[in-house]
Amino acid sequence: MNGGVPIKVVLWILGVLVLLVAVSVPIMNIGMGEVKGLEIGAVDLSKLADGTYRGSFKRGRWAYKVEVTIKDHRIEKIVLLDDKWKVMEKVGSELVGRIIQRQSPQVDVVSQATVTSKALLKAVENALNSEPVN
Numbered sequence: 001m002n003g004g005v006p007i008k009v010v011l012w013i014l015g016v017l018v019l020l021v022a023v024s025v026p027i028m029n030i031g032m033g034e035v036k037g038l039e040i041g042a043v044d045l046s047k048l049a050d051g052t053y054r055g056s057f058k059r060g061r062w063a064y065k066v067e068v069t070i071k072d073h074r075i076e077k078i079v080l081l082d083d084k085w086k087v088m089e090k091v092g093s094e095l096v097g098r099i100i101q102r103q104s105p106q107v108d109v110v111s112q113a114t115v116t117s118k119a120l121l122k123a124v125e126n127a128l129n130s131e132p133v134n
Helices: 007-028 030-034 087-102 115-126
Strands: 053-061 062-071 074-079
Touching: 030 115, 053 115, 062 115, 074 087, 087 115
Parallel strands: none
Antiparallel strands: 053 062, 062 074
16 A cells, blocks of 8 residues: 555445435435426416515425515516525526516526426415415
């Protein structure tokens, strides 16, 4: 031996890393197919009073809470509450722009962010189907 790390230790560490990846990938993707296949329903904004509506959606690692502001039967603003994954700067701002422009959560998802988009859209739909908080 020349004073380096023994090959058995290196192989053991590599084995542990492979095992960790093999276990964590399926866990991280629980619910992905279900979220990807979500149908986003239409919301009749003409029936909504002015105010702030809160909604959420959670399945697997996709958990979002939103606050939607309605004024004059129009979506004025959408805020993602508790954005620990920085979703708004990556996906949400583009999605929010689409929702506000179309005045509906029934918009196209952001390319390469289908599951995140669907979860956010469902949270917005759930908010608009709830009672206003103020």
